[in-house]
Amino acid sequence: MDSDEADATNRTAESGDSPDRDRAAVARRVERLSSHLNPPPELFINGGLAVAPCAARAKKIEVDKDRLSAYMRGKYRDVQQGVYDYFNSRPELQTPLEISKDDHRELCMRQLMGLVREAGIRPFRYIVDEPAKYFAILEAVGGVDMSLGIKMGVQYSLWGGSVLNLGTKKHRDKYFEGIDNVEYPGCFAMTELHHGSNVQGLQTVATFDPFTDEFIIDTPNDGAIKWWIGNAAVHGKFATVFAKLVLPTHDTKGVSDMGVHAFIVPIRDMKTHNTLPGVEIHDCGHKVGLNGVDNGALKFHSVRIPRDNLLNRFGDVSRDGKYTSTLPSINKRFAATLGELVGGRVGLAYSSVGVLKISVIIAVRYSLLRHQFGPPKQPEISILDYQSQQHKLMPMLASSYAFHFATLHLVDKYSEMKKSHDEELVGDVHTLSAGLKAYVTSYTAKSLSVCREACGGHGYAAVNRFGSLRNDHDIFQTFEGDNTVLLQQVAGYLLKQYQEKFQGGTLTVTWNYLRESMNSYLSQPNPVTARWEGEDHLRDPKFQLDAFRYRTSRLLQSVAVRLRKHTKNLGSFGAWNRCLNHLLTLAESHIETVILAKFIDSVRSCPDSGSRDALKLLCDLYALDRIWNDIGTYRNVDYVAPNKAKAIHKLTELLSFQVKNVSKELVDAFDIPDYVTRAPIGMQATEEAYSHYTQFAGF
Structure with missing residues (x-):
């Protein structure tokens, strides 16, 4: 029985008793509230917040950031580093903090020309033959200046991509070289x-x-x-x-x-x-x-x-x-025409993850650096020691890893599609790119504001980049397809697959979990497993993935029934509009399921045990945080009993604490140099951050 339940029992027992007992009950309540606001010294250890007993027993994960980084960035690390090194060697091509519109446009053009003609990095060569390398370059270029990343995307993904993908040999022969060397800007x-x-x-x-x-x-x-x-x-x-x-x-x-x-x-x-x-x-x-x-x-x-x-x-x-x-x-x-143009959406999803990484790096490093308040007569503690700050940032750190692996999977599927031109694969990639672009860019846009707020007043300084990152990234939610429209396309494709299931058609690989969804996932929840609350069970990938798939299956089945019902009176368009919010929720649920599945696969495939343990921790936090955020859905259908819901919440907080303990190594593993993040409060050597920051104010 927790303290609130005990209070309720006491109040029941004391109802109708003497005024002295009523006053005593009130006094106990005031004392308890006071202890929350002014925790006693024994709740602190060495100036930091004390750890809950279960957290204290947890084994601290040892993370080798170099091994984790090598697994994360893969074989394209060198080409990304080449982009970073070129701009680091050319300070006159680095975008200043304050610059006019016209000057910024000219600088962007010089940056693109320098990258291609001086550094010899030719992204257009990889558009068709090695798309994964092209997107790796695009992410690195966007880290230098998001405007440059978009300008490069217009030149090569859109203008160049349309010539290669929609034209024939005569067009490639005539325009390829001019597009490649930027002689033909388009x-x-x-x-x-x-x-x-x-x-x-x-x-x-x-x-x-x-x-x-x-x-x-x-x-x-x-x-x-x-x-x-x-x-x-x-x-x-x-x-x-x-x-x-x-x-x-x-x-x-x-x-x-x-x-x-x-x-x-x-x-x-x-x-x-x-x-x-x-x-x-x-x-x-x-x-x-x-x-x-x-x-x-x-x-x-x-x-x-x-x-x-x-x-x-x-x-x-x-x-x-x-x-x-x-x-x-x-x-x-x-x-067919639009199917050949999905590369722009793939690039935006991939680049948006790059923006999320930079913002998380800055916010986490600052939260480790900044000390604020603490127990009486003891040193102040890091603001990342506060549970509220962990709640803001640690699920976001987990999500950035989840999105990284999901967009790598998207690039692999896109590359496979470009080689095979398989009709089913084209449909899968079109829908997956639409869903990931919509989901990831919306999440990143919200996260940029959370990161800014998590860094307090210093997050508002332009030099610390949240303002420019937020403003530059905001349009990612709109171009290459408005996110609301893209999510509707995902929902429409799911409904098509649902219909084919009942017409005896085959399901493509990306959607094959729907075969089970219409059977096992939609059966009545097991009243026994609904109450299981052990940590081993909650951290079991099968439970997590089953929970995500169950939710998607329920949403898919119920919206199909609703559409059929409303179509009789409202027609197909009216029925769609009547169920629109339901359809958007369905699409988001499916995309979250795909992201989790790819994260789980990436954890299993990691060859280094320490890195694998760290990724498993992040994957569990991503999964349980999403389940907790939508716990009402699971409770409404008795998929999760009240005691299990409480256990999920507690474990999510514990996992956030454990991720906090290795958060420095996890953001360092993104392997983005300080001269790319370019935020004084987000420097890797945190002890130098304030001295660099004060220089911008003239000290």
């Missing part, structure tokens, strides 16, 4: 003023003229202006323009709309850099963040381009105006 002109996520609703038109063998690119109204186009305002010379392909016909219709296709459109003169005739370019101006990227708006007035400028991998137009395609419908061609 844009990716998909988003329009009135249409962002709804790409099929784009209004820009490309009409074929059979007399001149050209396409005519037109912006029919202001809503069709291409908007937020990176590289357009200042540096771009080409744009991949997404437009409806329209062919003249001899019937009463006059024209035939073949759906959205991509076209290479020159927008500036190669020598003079002047805007070309018919092309109108405007600057989107100062933004909340990423001001090193020159976003612009494009409008086209009867701009003529050769027929060969159609990126014709999935559909082509002959000299006499006949359309041919290996894919039978507009929807099939559209799906």
